[in-house]
Amino acid sequence: MTLLQILQEFISICVQDPMLHKEDIWHTYVDYEICLHTNSMCFRKKTSCVRRRYSEFVWLRHCLGQNALIIELPKLPSWNPFFSLRNVGQVSQRMDGLQEFLEIVLQTPLLLSDSRLHLFLQSDLNITKIEKCARGKTRYTVAEAIQRSNLDYHHRFEDKGSSEERNKDSLK
Template sequence: MYRNNLNEEEFITVRVQDPRLQNEGSWTSYVDYKIFLHTNSKAFTAKTSCVRRRYREFAWLRKQLQKYAGLAPVPALPGKLPFYIGCTDDFIEQRRQGLQQFLEKAIQSMVLLSDSQLHLFLQSQLSVGDIEACVNGHQPYTATEAILNYAMSNRGWTQEETLSR
């Protein structure tokens, strides 16, 4: 926690919740998770956001963070199992908890928190390819514009969310 000029504590709350099975019954089935972020930190463009990501996207993010983090440690992800083995409620809940811990540790690192890929992952629904393209200047928009665009579209915030600090 940090203090801002108003003597109010700065906070960043991230939650991984609501696992959903997508493409159920097909060979392309997967589980995705809702990532809900609420903050008053100046580090973030949008103060509240909500996106859905799957494990493969978390694995991509970790790899990207490792590339750019230098000597800063990058938190571990929960283990990977073939989907047909790992599709039990207990496994999905353990994975959800592991993904939550991964994000909590990532946002505590000033080095990782300064990576725009992390911000785009948490605050836009861009694909991982589009995140890379944006960060590398191959999109007609900046990371900040992508995040604000998503927030303004009303998809970045769902009214059902209530969050107590």
């Protein structure tokens, strides 16, 4: 790899599109879309989008802390028991904090070697399956899990686009 290639390497991360999910009358949670775009050799996919909730970020930080005892990990935004999706300020502040957390993590070479980070950012596996996959306890590898993730999402997006094109054509 040349110096020019190293200087041009980038990892762009965006936390956006908060969504409220109601599990039942008492339990609701918010998740966020995490979009990654990179040309870094560290990543299997160059673009990906996944949805994660705050508690999953807490889990990720804990995992990274186990592997990186010698470095100071960035902080997550504070947990707020009164967090409300309807409070635009709270939502924006949390998204900014989650994005800042990921940006700092992605600038730390030692952390980039953690397969759980890659699965968190580029697979649609839940936390339990991420742990199993990272430990080699699944029938699929980390690379396979990442490669297969969001295939349905991409196909739905492509199908939606093509059906919209067909609808436009039929209106002519």
